[in-house]
Structure formats: structure tokens, C-alpha cells
Amino acid sequence: MAEETLLEIKNLVTAFQTEAGTIRAVEDVSFSVKKGQTIGLVGESGCGKSVTSLSIMRLLPKPFGRIESGEVLLDNQDLLKLPANEMQHIRGNRISMIFQEPMTALNPVHRIGKQIGEAFMLHQPEMDERTIYKESIEMLRQVGIPAPEQRVQEYPHQLSGGMRQRVMIAIALACKPDILIADEPTTALDVTIQAQILELMKSLQTASGMAIIFITHDLGVIAEVCDEVVVMYAGKIAEKAPVCDLFQSPKHPYTQGLLSAIPKLENPPKQKLQTIEGTVPDLMNLPAGCRFQNRCSYMEAPCQSQSPLLEKVNSTHFVSCHRWKEI
């Protein structure tokens, strides 16, 4: 398959200045996104998945967050080296982003229409106000908001959470981006709305052919929407594989743990749930060697001294574990 690589992240390292010192929230992360593909970034809280996405958008909180090294190549152009004003043309135009919390992600004092229209005004300055208004209504219709002519005049507080996330998607997709970064877009919504939003994103993707980077901690969502999955642990990639491979033959003990922690319907009732013992290591003082060692049942001597590298299982499946062949 001659799929075109759209976005390539190479050896990304992102650090945060804290009062206690510098911590590396993302270390040596590389993956690529092909046209029309959906990549899932999965991992528990603090594993660096959101920081990775914010680094791509260069939206890290200033002045604490800083990209130390690496490249983010969009059509072979390094976004990290772009001047600020050129980056503004990328954001919202070629790469858009939606966030976890739809309740606070919209400006409370501006009308919905104005907030969608702003994206058009920024990236398609040739459009006049009437066209922008019509297009905004059209966007609301596309994301499945009933009575868009009326909603466009309303303020965010007049909409429900699901509606607001749809508005966020409308804003993000207004300028037909090549890539949509969705940072836990369904986490704050209840399950039925989650399903609707996922369905909506999938159908919009089919219609527009955009790529999606989907960040979540919900493996169920990953299985539903993603083509490829990147599992992150403590700032590093643990495993990277096509979604079927990952669910059928997970190689990393962490991925295996995550998958076995999902309760299954065929399990006998009132059974103790599977967990991964222990907690994520403190990024301030990481252990030497593998970062997963203190929670890993396969830990051996080399795990404590040598950091595992991302090894090739096959042409599409990569894992970062010393003992993946044995387990």
C-alpha cells in the first residue's frame, strides 16, 4: 500500500520546568500518521499522551513547557522550526484540535456562530460575513445539531455537554484540516453521547478523508475507531502496532496488563477485577533501565540497568521490552 505519510513525529522530547526541577514528560516518541488514518494514543494519566499532542500543536503551557528536541514533520516541513505567525496558519487550518472538557472549552460570552466563524475569518479571509454565517450554520448541521439556524445565535451555556463537543468539532473541522487531534473528546460525556460523538467523528472522517490522532485511556474506544495504536507509558512508547495486532497479540507486559484489566462479559460474576499492581513511577526520579520494571512480573536483571529500545516484531509492530520474545 502506497499510503502517503502526512505527519511524522521523530524523537520528540518535551520537558517541563517545575519548582523541583526539570521533568521529561515525553521522551523519544516517534510515530507517523498517514492520510485518512486514525492513530490512537493510549496510556494512563500522566503518561505523556496529551503532552505529545500539545507539542505537535505547539500549545504547551508557557513558560513551563518546552520541546527539547525532535521533529514534527508535516509534509516534510518541521513545525517546531516554524515562526509563530506561520504556525498560526497551521493551527485550525491544517491541524485542528478538540479537547476533553467541552464545558469550558468554549468562550462563555461569545455566540456559537461567532466562535465557529472565527476559524473561517482567520484562515479564509476572502469569505464575507454572510458566507461565514451560512457556512457556520452548515457546519452545525454537519455535526448533527438540530435547528442550527437557531443554535448559531445561542451562547455555550445554553447547550448541553454533548452539543458543545459537537460545536467544538464544528470549529475544528470548519477549515477542513488534514489532521484532527482529539484529546479525550468523549471522556467528559456520558456513554450514549460518547457513542454518538465517535460515530460522528468516523462519518466525518469518511467524508473528508482527514487523519485523526485519537488520545484516550479507553481501550474500548481505541478498538472502535483506530487503525493503529501507540501505547505510552511514563513518557515513552511501550508498544506500537496496528489495532488488530495489538488486541490479538500484545507483546509488551504493560499492554497485556491493560487488556486483561478490561472486564469481560463472559467472566464469572462477582470475580475480582484484574489490575496492574503498583503505580506509575515519579517522573522526577525514574528508575534506571525499563520504566515499567517495578510493576512487571517478567522483570529480570537487564531490565534494571538497560533501557529497552523499540524493537521490531514485524514490519508494523514495535515493542520496547527486553523480553518480548519470551513472553
Place this chain on the structure above:
Amino acid sequence: MTSYFIRRLLLVIPTFLGITLVVFTITRLVPGGPIERIIAQARQMNMSEGNTSGGSSLQDDSPLSPDQIEELKKFYGFDKPILISYLDWLGKILVLDLGVSTRYYDPVWEIIKDKLPVSAYYGIVTTILTYLVCIPLGVLKAIKHKSFIDSTSSIIVLIGYALPGFIVAIILFVWPAAQWDWFPLGGFISEDFEDLTLAEQIWDVIHHSVLPLIAYMIGGFATMTFLMKNTLMDHLASDYIRTAIAKGLSFRSAVFKHAFRNSLIPLATHFGNNISLFLAGSFLIEKVFNIDGLGLLGFESLVERDYPIVLGVLVITSILGLLGNILSDFCVALVDPRVKFD
């Protein structure tokens, strides 16, 4: 919305009645008053004439006969119970008759009317200038948080906040006005004001008001500036600013198009109160700069127990305060669409 404001306006009435009834009662209960003043005056007159009439009157408790005192009480309405005389007073207020000063024997309204332009000038100019300084300064401090400008302006603003206005007034009076002769020593306008051209008149007013305005405002910057800075910083860290930047806005436009209006909401709640607060003036600053405003008038009347003026000033300031509150509500509704009054 209209019905809400009509309701608010109607609520002014009971509040106003409450304020005035309490103050009216206090003026009746505290010792001293116009009758005591007249007695004291009469005693003084007796003392100066004492050489001829002998020492007998000095031993009297009062230089006036009980009949005369009774007559005076009747004249000032002290013969009636508090509530009745309050209602009498209120009845006159309704036809805009604030009574007659017990010191100057002039109608109270005439006296207040003379001072009102001066107070209104200082009140309005102070409010406008405070907002004009505090909003841009707060924005600058929020954007340049922890920079040199931020820290120095904080120090200056906080020193201003810590200094009482009248101390600043005295310092300004002693050096820039008296020693260096940069500004007039006080007053609202020059004596030859009538003979000046319009441009000169405007300059004259400004020249006279620079120092008092500094003294009035210097303490007021801190609250508003920090309120602006802190709310703006809160909003800059909020999710919708990230959304705006993710949309492709520059940081600067995100600040001014998105965060700014949200940050004005808490400031808007103060607007009406501020304007009425400054209008009432500060008698100490008025005293230092010899400005004939409401603050000084109210204070002197209180010292001299000139109750009609005290109550008259109270009527003006409390109505302004109550209307100021409604104005604040209106300002909030103006900037925040979530606020609905029904």
C-alpha cells in the same frame, strides 16, 4: 430585563426609608443639636454682657427661659415624637424640600447644590481615570507576569494603597504646591476665573485638580489593578483560550478578543459603587486642598450638629449609592450574556 430593573428601582424605596429612618433617629438620640447650640450662643452673649447684668445669670443653668426653649423645640419640630417628625421630614423630601440649615439659615438644597458640581467633577473624573489606568495596567501586568514592569508597578501601586489619601494630600500640598509652587495651593478654581477665556478656564480647573485627584485615586489603583490582573490571568489559563489559539489565533488576539471581555465582569460589578463612593468625596482631602465639596460639608455639619444638612447629604449619597448598585447590575448584564434578569 426591563421588569427586573423596574423591580430594582421599586426596591430602592424601602431601602431608602430604612437608611434615613435610622440616621434620623440617631440625630434625635445623640446629645447636642441646634437648641443646645443656641443656648451656648446665648450664654456667650450673656458672658460678654455680663459686666452690666451682674453674676446672677452665670449661675443659671440656662440663659434661656423654659418657655423660650419650648418655643425653640417647637420651631425645630423637637416637640413631636420621632416617628411623627420623621414623617414630616419625609413629606418635605418628597416635594424636594430638604429643610433649612440650622447654622446658615439657608435652604439645605441651595447649599448642597453649590457643592455638587465640585463633587461630581471629582467623582466622575476619578472614576474614569481609575478605570483608564487600572484596566490597561492590569492587562499589561497579566501578560508580562513576573517581569520587571509587573514587579515595579506592583510595588508602586501597593505603596499607594498603603498610604492614606490625606497623608498623600499633605505631602503633595507641602512640596509640589507650597514649596515648589508648581500647582495652586488649593481651591477648585482661581479667584479671577470669571475673567478667563474658556480654554484658560479649563486649564485652570485641571491645574487645580491635579493634586487632589492624585490624592483621591492613589489608594484606589491597587484593588482594581490586581482584580484586573488576576482575573485576566485566570482566564488566560482557561480552556477556551487554548481553543482560541488552537483555532489559529495569535496569543495577543486571544487575549483581547476572548479573555478581555470575560475579565471585565468582576470589574463591572464595582462600577456603580465606585462612582457613588468617589462622589461622596473624602473630607480630609477636601480639607487639605480647601475644596468645597460634599465630603467637607457633611463632616462639618455633623460636627456642628446641623442635622438638616447631614440628612440632606445622606439623602443625596444614599440615592446615588442605591442607583449605583443598579448601574452595576446593568453593567454586568452588558458584558456577560449568561446574566439574565427575569
